Structure formats: C-alpha cells, structure tokens
Amino acid sequence: MLRQTVLTCLLTSVVALPLSVQAKTEKDQTPSLKAVVKQYADLAYANYSDALQTAQALHTTINQLAKNPNEDTLKQAKQAWLKARIPYQQTEVFRFGNKIVDDWEGQVNAWPLDEGLIDYVDNKNYEHELGNIGASANIIANTQIKVGSKTIDARTITPELLASLNELGGSEANVATGYHAIEFLLWGQDLHGTQSGAGERKAADFMPGKQCTNQHCDRRVAYLKAASTLLISDLTEMVNQWAPKKNDNYRHELLNESPEQGLRKMFYGMGSLALGELAGERMKVALEANSPEDEHDCFSDNTHNSHYFNAQGINNIFFGRYQRTDGSKLTGPSVADLVKAKQPKAAQEIEKLFNATQSSLQVLVDKAENGMAFDQMIAANNKQGHTIVRNAIQSLVAQTEGIEKAAKVIGIDNLNPDNADHSF
Template identity: 60%
Template sequence: MAAFLLAPALADATPVSKEQVVTHYADLAHSVFSDSLTTAQGLDKAIDAFIASPSQETLDKARTAWKASRVPYQQSEVFRFGNAVVDDWEGQLNAWPLDEGLIDYVADDYQYELGNEGAKANIVASKTVQVGNQKVDTSKITPELLADLNEIGGSEANVATGYHAIEFLLWGQDLNGTNAGAGERPYTDFAYGEACTNGNCERRREYLKAASVLLQNDLSWMTQQWSPEVKDNYRAELMADSADNGLRKMLFGMGSLSLGELAGERMKVALEANSTEDEHDCFSDNTHNSHYYNEQGIYNVYTGTYKRVNGEMLSGPSIHDLVAAKDKAAAEEIQAQFDKARTQVYTLVDSAEKQDQAFDQLIAAGNQKGNALVNESIMALVKQTASIEQAASIIGISNLNPDTADHQF
C-alpha cells in the first residue's frame, strides 16, 4: 500500500555538475527497474504457490504481491518519456485499457472497443484464435505466444501480456461500476478437477504463469539496459551523449508524465467520461496507488531521491541542486510546488484507504466532491509541469515542450 514519504532535506553542498546529475539519473533508473524485477519475482513465487494449491488464502497473497510489484514499476514510468528504449518496450508490460474478453470469459454486456474483432476471442477457452485474417494456434500457452498475441488484429485494446493481464486473471472483471468493490474472481477458477469453475482451469493456470514469466523476462532486460556493469547498453549511450541532452530527457520525461499522461490520459479522460473502463488498475481498484507512485517517480527524478523496496534511501546530484545553484529562491518555490502536487495526489490514496472512496467512485457522475478531488489533483499536476518548465529554463534547457497527449488544461 502507499506510504507517504516526507520531502527529503536537500542541503546545500558542493555544486554539482550536469554530468553528475545525468549519471545519478541512470543510477535511479537502474535501482527502480531492479526493484521492479525483484517484486515481479516475488509475485511469481506467490503465483506458483497459488497455482500449486488454489485457495482464497493463496489468491489473496498473489493479489497482495501484485500490488507490491506495482509500487516500484509505477515509479519507473518517468523514465519512459524521453527515453525511446523504455517507451518502445513498456507496452508489453503496462498497456491499458484492455479488452479483457481477449483473455478469458467476461460478462455478456461488457463494453469493448468498437470494431475490435479480438474483443471476445477468449484465449483461455480456445485452442485457436482468429482475429480478422490472422489465425493463431493457441493450444499451448507460452510467454512467446502471449507476446505474439499482443495487439493482434492491429488493435491496441488487444492486450495479452503484462501487469494488467495478470491483474485481470487474479481479480476478474470489476462489475461494480462506480459503486465500491473490485473484481471478485473466485479462486476456484484455477482449481483442479471437479472443483474447477467456469471451465478451462488448467489453461487459466498456464496463462497466469506464462504472463508472469514474460513480465520477469522483460524487466530483466530493462534492468540490464541501465546497469553500470553492462557494456554497449542504453546507459552507455546516454552517458556518451551530451549532459544537456540527458537533462532534456529527464525534464521532458517528468513534464510529459505529469501533464499529458497522468493529468490527461489517466485522470482527465476517466473523469470527463465518468468511465471506469478508463481507470488504470480497473480490476483491482488499485488506481489511487498507481497515480500516487507515478507522481512519486516524477518527484524522485527532480530531487535525485528514491526509497528502495528494502527501505534504503538512494540520493544524489539532482536537478534541484542545479536550479538552486542558479536561483535559490526559485528552487525553493519549485520544490514547494512539487511538494504540493505530491500531497494533493496523495489525497486520492487517503480517499480510498480512509473514506472507502476509490478512484472509480471519485469519478462517478454526480459525485461532486469526488470529481473536485480528482480535478484538484489534475490542476496540481498542471502547476507542477509549469514548475518543471521553469526549472528547465533556469538551467538552460530550452524547447522542452512536454507532451500534452492532445489534452487542453
């Protein structure tokens, strides 16, 4: 679950160089992806235990492990924007929204993308899947097969892999709409023999395991891309480039996640449509944590800090240090805006955990207080993005133009 971190004490010290800041950025990325891999391995162990002995207890433990795996991963998304190696890769791990009928059984009236021929293909129940002119042998469910089925038929809604495919298998559909409650898939959907519910339990177990293996493989590859111990990887490419280009990638990544992605795609779209289908972690009702840890990731890069899953606090040369060396008063104002944004986004966590009002209730039509809370978070992110652009200007990084994802704020 979310744990609110107090702002680090950023003491004045020997002036840092732009090169040191970019190097530390790579260190942060390596630590975050390493933690994402570690927690995915923990999830895999919980999945193994659940598959070996399906019960409510082992299902609950797998669900808890899935939520734990999201904590570092959501903090990694700030590295996606600005670094093509991450952006080109992340779709296999975190693509959403998805038409879950591609994967398994769904309610008869479930909403899916219009014209998506794969929206009810049901891989779990089918030895072959046909989408348009594509016919695929799905008799053996493997990590490689799932990767090949991603975006089958050319539809981005056909998501067969990653965190949200695993989330759907562990929780099932959330049929509560904007009322309280997450998905309620019974553990017996993975049971053996006559205890099996909804058929195809063996294939459902195979799918869950294959998706988990693929997730670990993908995270292992990305961890290697940022490792200081590996030659000719993305980190080496970043270090070989100019420090100004590295800083531009950092600031563009922060601004684009803050504005176009988090404020826009993940909050504004769902709020304006009052649509739980556009909720990020829609099966588990974990969206408040995903939003908060996205914001925490932005905060991490600005401050040069990251709290690892083992409790270790990583800190080093930061954009904040560079700004403070140029304009101490502006640095304090920018830091204050980051603190305000993180505190505001955390109100979504408080709402879910203390008032039992999760994100899907907050965006409901007619929930004026809930809508206002989400809108306040959107506006805090917009102001934070302005501060990111101000920081860029102070340290000499021009033409930042963070991605708005075509949203107007």
C-alpha cells in the same frame, strides 16, 4: 514525509570566510550536469531492479496458487501484485524521453484492455472497443484464435504466444501481457461500475477437475504463469539496459551523450508524465467520461496508488533520490541542486509545487483507503470526488509549469512536454 534534522551550532568561534572562498565553496557544491545525469541512470537501475525483484516475488506466489489454489494463495498473489506496482509505477518517468523504454513498455503496462481477449466476461457488463475483432477471442477457452483468414495455434499457452497476441488485428485494446493482464486474471472483471467494489474472482477459477469453475482452469493457470514469466523476462531486459559497467547498453549510450541532452530527456520525462499522461490520459479522460473503463488499475481498484507512485517517480528524478523496497535510500546530485545553485528563490517555489502535487494525490489516496475508490470519485454525481480529482489534475499542471521553469533556469531549451492533445 521525510523530515530534515535541524542542527544547531554555537555562533561563537565561527570565523567568517573571505568572499572569494565563500564563492568557491558555493561553486564546488554545485553538481556537474554530467553527475546529475549519472544519478538519473543510477535511479533507473535501482528502480527497475526493485520492479524485477517484486515481479519475481509475484511469480512465486502465482506458482503457489497454481500448486494449491485456494482463497489464501489467491489473496497472497493479489498482495504480491499490489506490492509489485509500487516500484514499477515509479519507473514510468523513464518512459518519456527514452525511446528504448517507450518502445518496450507496451508489453509490460499497456492499458486499458479488452478482457474478452483473455478470458470469460459478463457480456451484460462488457464494454469493448468498437470493431475490435479480438474482443471475444477468449484465449483461455480456445485452442485456436481466428483473425480474419488467419488461424493462430493456441493449444499451448507460452510467453511467446501471449507476446504475439498483443495488438491482435491492429487493436491497441488487445493486451495479452503485462501487469494488467495478470491483474485481470487475479481479480476478474470489476462489475460494480462506479459503485463500491473491485473484481471478485474466486480461487475455484484455478482449481483442477470438478472443483473448477468457469471451465478451462488448467489453461487459466497456464496463462498466469506464462504472463508472469514474460514480465520477469521483460524487466530483466530493462535492468540490463540501465546496468553500470557495460559498454553495450542504453545507460552507456545515455552517459556518452552531451549532459545537456541527458537533462533534456529528464525534463521531458518529468513534464510528459505529469501533464499528458497522468493529468490527461489517466485522470482527465476518466473524469470527463465518468468511465471506470478508463481507470488505470481498474480490476483491483488500486488506481489511487498507481497515480500517487507515478507522481513519486517524478519527484525522484527532480530531487535525485529514491527509497528502495528494502527501505534503503539512494540519494545524489539532482536537478533541484542545479536550480538552487542558480536561483535559490525559484528553487523554493518549484519545490512547493512538487509538494502540492504529492499532497493532492495523498488526499486522493486517503479518500480511497477510507472507502471512496477512484472509480467512485469519477462517478457522474460525485461532486466531492470530482473536486479531489480536479485538484490533483490542477496541481500536476502547475507542477509541469514548474518543471519547465526549472529547465529554463538551468538553460535547457526545446523541452515541449507531451500534453497528449489535452488542454488544461
């Protein structure tokens, strides 16, 4: 947690300002709505740029794995994937409220996925969407994919082929691209259920010739390279949409709307990610079903970090700040500043709700790092784990109420954050 330095000053020689000057000074320190929306766009550009850079680093390690497959190069690729998740998860707050992001996101971060679409699975431990005709397509093992009367040529695995196979046969569980497809290829199935342990794919699954295990290693390597190439392409597209000094991208469009509309999108994004998506789809669903199949980063057991950085992304927008992957900090006019200028007491109360959320998710992270992963927390008889997850959900619900209150203070109406049909 960042700590502010407390500056002391000598009370002697301080001259009180006239009331009219005090009022003017306070007013001058209040940012304009337009400045706050511009900072939002700056945060998006920086955040997506970091996501792109870490995806490029991931691609480099995947090429190293392909060139020299062994346990060390596989481990390096896994570590690069974990690092890439940190900035990307913070970008998800931009998805809600910005249709251009939401329409694009499915190819990048869709989940959960029926992994039998991509590669071999342990059929005894494979739960897939009922009626999904692509659940056993196994792109890596088959050069032709049949969907009803249609046959797809899969002899050459390319980014374009993989993109065309998303939602194959109309099923959202058929996810062929993005972070989670890469995650599955690096870790393999997590066969531990709600017990300790993540996926345990071996480097031999990428080795050539007789060293290859589970067959089709050349196609498995080709799939990984194609998926990471597509991820870089997709993230490049989104970086360009938020880039400054362009008159033909989404950033330009956003900043030319009324600032009230821009703020409405900001509030809707924060509230919808906190309530419907993170508290609801990503935590409540998994907890109530006691199902690791509904866990976000289910192959790597990285879910605790994904949840934490989702919440951090909400914080970034509210407080107008973002810590980049190189350690530098981007700060500027914020929603918090606007609330503080109108109702300082309300601003303090809302900030406490944001801090409470980060604290509750930090408990979840600490517990996971000390041996109780998210999929263990949601196990049917894990009372301690359930309490940790429920506390996080409740703090997110309270935080959403704070976000709605902040919107009212500023004068932004028609917010209605998405609850994804969950009741809390």
